[in-house]
Amino acid sequence: MDARMFRAWIHEAARLVAENADHLTRLDSAVGDADHGINMRRGLQAAVAMLDETDPSTPGAVLATVGRALISKTGGASGPLYGTGFRQAAGTLGEDPDVSAAQLGAALAAALTGIQRIGAALEGDKTMIDALSPAVTAYQAVIDTGGDLANATRAASDAAVRGLKQTAGMQARKGRASYLGARTIGHEDPGAASTVLIMSALATVSSAGERRSEWPGAGAAT
Amino acid sequence: MDARMFRAWIHEAARLVAENADHLTRLDSAVGDADHGINMRRGLQAAVAMLDETDPSTPGAVLATVGRALISKTGGASGPLYGTGFRQAAGTLGEDPDVSAAQLGAALAAALTGIQRIGAALEGDKTMIDALSPAVTAYQAVIDTGGDLANATRAASDAAVRGLKQTAGMQARKGRASYLGARTIGHEDPGAASTVLIMSALATVSSAGERRSEWPGAGAAT
Amino acid sequence: MKKLINSPDEVLADALVGVAAAHPSLTVNTSERYIVRAGGPTAGKVGLVSGGGSGHEPLHGGFVGYGMLDAACPGEVFTSPVPDQILAATRAVDGGAGVLHIVKNYTGDVLNFQMAAELAADDGLRVEGVVVNDDVAVENSTWTAGRRGTGATVFVEKIVGAAAELGADLGMTAALGQEVNDRSRSFGVALTPCTVPASGKPGFELGEDEIELGVGIHGEPGRARGRLVSAREIVGVALDAIHTDMPLSGEVLVMVNGLGGTPLIELYVVYAAVAEWLAGHGVWITRNLVGNYVTSLEMAGCTITVCRLTPQLTYLWDAPVVTPALRWGR
């Protein structure tokens, strides 16, 4: 995967989030303050704009730019959390112009660790961690058993969806949803839902990348 | 008519107004500030209480007490207007312990004049005047043609009702309804509606007085 | 009806207990129902009394204090006070220099204050009155009870209050009040109705995209119903109406006043539009107020009031004032 493909990922994530912004906000209005869709749309739009403007040439630089944009523009809890996640991921990729599926797995794991370091949420706390953590695990499992990028990202995306669904049964213990205590049970977590969109965007672009190897640069993805 | 009968009038008026307070307030909410029923109920309850407390012995003293109570307790435009009306009426009755139907006619006319002196409303301005003025005229017409108290008060009450109905077609030019201009057309005037109740109370007690001459003191009414 | 009250009939009584408890600088006479500065009348100073229906807080009780009112007479919600309480307040603040009544132009307020003034005169008190009638939405006084008094009341109370503190006599304060009123105009807009506690129902109904244009401060409908448009357009309607009635120029004092249910962030959005409009018309805002000063219970909406300043009016506006709702210079 090269910088181009990482940019495609963020473009697709921004598109999906914009398309589902009302849904994310609706989820946040049940357990939070009704702004998650607005925040994520604003943040990812800024990320896209900053990518278009600075045109970073390595995957690491792409993710670092996205992290900086999310931190600078999102606000709320999700901004620093996702922003830190992307920056940590960028850190593992260094300046490589092209990264392997294994490298991407390490980057995703680093994102998870980064988000947990600053947010201190564990699985079961009803946060984005509940979608991201199983996604990272599923991704790694596919790679460990010799699967390719497309399969790994698809597995990650599916795991994120399952994680999201499980958040409905949880009582929030982190973020502003935690103030509602037991009243959060029965509602999906908005941050887990945005994680699903981001992971699904990754699956989309990596399988498209595989299939359409005529794309300039996309052929390098594995 | 003696003091007892005048007190009965005010008791009946207070009862009717309390019973119809919501209706008066609803009328006032269409063209004013949604308090006419509340004001009139408060004012007439105070009048009844003050009558019970001070037990005035002449018709003039009864009406003067009512006027003072309305001025002291009603508030709004209707308090000073009705209060002044009752005080002016009291003035024409002097200290007579018993007043004739003709004297009552003069008292009603004085009330009308008093209200117009301080409120400066003419017929057609969509105020209580549009109920009171035809009532005074109708009362006098019955007396002038030899009719008795019961007929005169009934005629007055009926004329007030007709006057009230006509206010629906008028555009308000006095009081806070006037701020709404043409939007007042189609709505009855709340003050005209309370005048109807007061005149109807008068008709009720004077015909009851006629029929039930066994009432101590009520036999004197003509 | 959803209100933080104990019972619809006790709102005013309970609120007065709260005012008394909250403000040691004020004395509340709960039986006669008036609010005065603690410590009694200032000898030789003209006493300023205002009043009107409750539901407009902080008007008037929140403006009692040094440099502004001496007493406020709160009536029931949206109902004029009665002559007895106005008379009692007038007596309580008379420091020998006479008492000025500041009255918003509503039939009920005017009649009740008039009666009180007559009773006070019978007692040998010197009383004058200023009637505030700044609302340009009410157009033609031959066809109406005359223009309503709204936002300019705050300007009159503040500026006349400063003059009284500086020793202006009764005639001067009355003339000054008249001058402030004559130089001021207001226009109001409602986005929602409000509910008088004793009535329990909203005063009118409005669709999701409807507003009332040219409203007063008593929860009544306005002169016309309009579509909910942008703050900038609403400000345009309001300032056009004011400017047509009293051409604006030079230095002005502007109040963007919330009617009770509109958050401050929106009032700043409105103020930005007002500043833009006035700058575009060569008018210079040199003093302003943005906030809830003359409310209509929980109604959403605002009134915009403009006063054409003179150097003297600016000086008196800037003079110290120490009240619960307006405070500076001390």
Added chain:
Amino acid sequence: MKKLINSPDEVLADALVGVAAAHPSLTVNTSERYIVRAGGPTAGKVGLVSGGGSGHEPLHGGFVGYGMLDAACPGEVFTSPVPDQILAATRAVDGGAGVLHIVKNYTGDVLNFQMAAELAADDGLRVEGVVVNDDVAVENSTWTAGRRGTGATVFVEKIVGAAAELGADLGMTAALGQEVNDRSRSFGVALTPCTVPASGKPGFELGEDEIELGVGIHGEPGRARGRLVSAREIVGVALDAIHTDMPLSGEVLVMVNGLGGTPLIELYVVYAAVAEWLAGHGVWITRNLVGNYVTSLEMAGCTITVCRLTPQLTYLWDAPVVTPALRWGR
């Protein structure tokens, strides 16, 4: 959604233009999005920066001025500000004595301020933080993100502001802010939801006789739904919760704070009930605020905040303050 705005996306930008126009004592940096005192940092004084989502006005911009904050960083409505703007404000108010961040305890606010503090430290600035978490409705911090910061923020900003003006150093201001927070508790009640402009829909729905108990200030539902009861009963619930958590005694500072859509007359009814309850428990209110200070857009309801005073805190509370929303002593 019925709001006096130009467009849901421009609310904050337009409001900041309004704030800039209305208050010559403030400078608004509209591109970096912060509000500072006009005239730059005071050399040798600790700079105080607060911030948070917009929609709580006058918090925080209305508390920038002498004796209180040096800068406020408004985020989008109900959304924490971002590190960049906090960093810019921190730089702008540094007078060489370091900068104190006053942060309400919400994950977003805490994370964004933390990042800004790290960036500021990288720049060689000395930054400390106080996290305000006074809301007793959030009971158990092992199961939650910890208690929310609500009304006590005003107390912290005022009292620390006074100390900074008197020359307290960075460590002292941080410790004092912590002390004020530790001695303060709040409880909030909502009668209606509110609508974030960009979302366009109310945050929750409530029946005609329902209220939300234990709400924060972001339009979210509360800990529990209850029946609409009398102001006195609601105050009982709130003060019982506060008293259970922090037994009240001696002299206290009380704020009865409107959430934006509740008229002042109701806040006085609530204040009367608060005064009654506290007097009945032998607690003496020696200072108070009644009004809209920490709002939640147009939400109807109130928060009650109590701070157990010490002579030093009372002294600092009384010290002069000159801001758009709080002003006395000058």
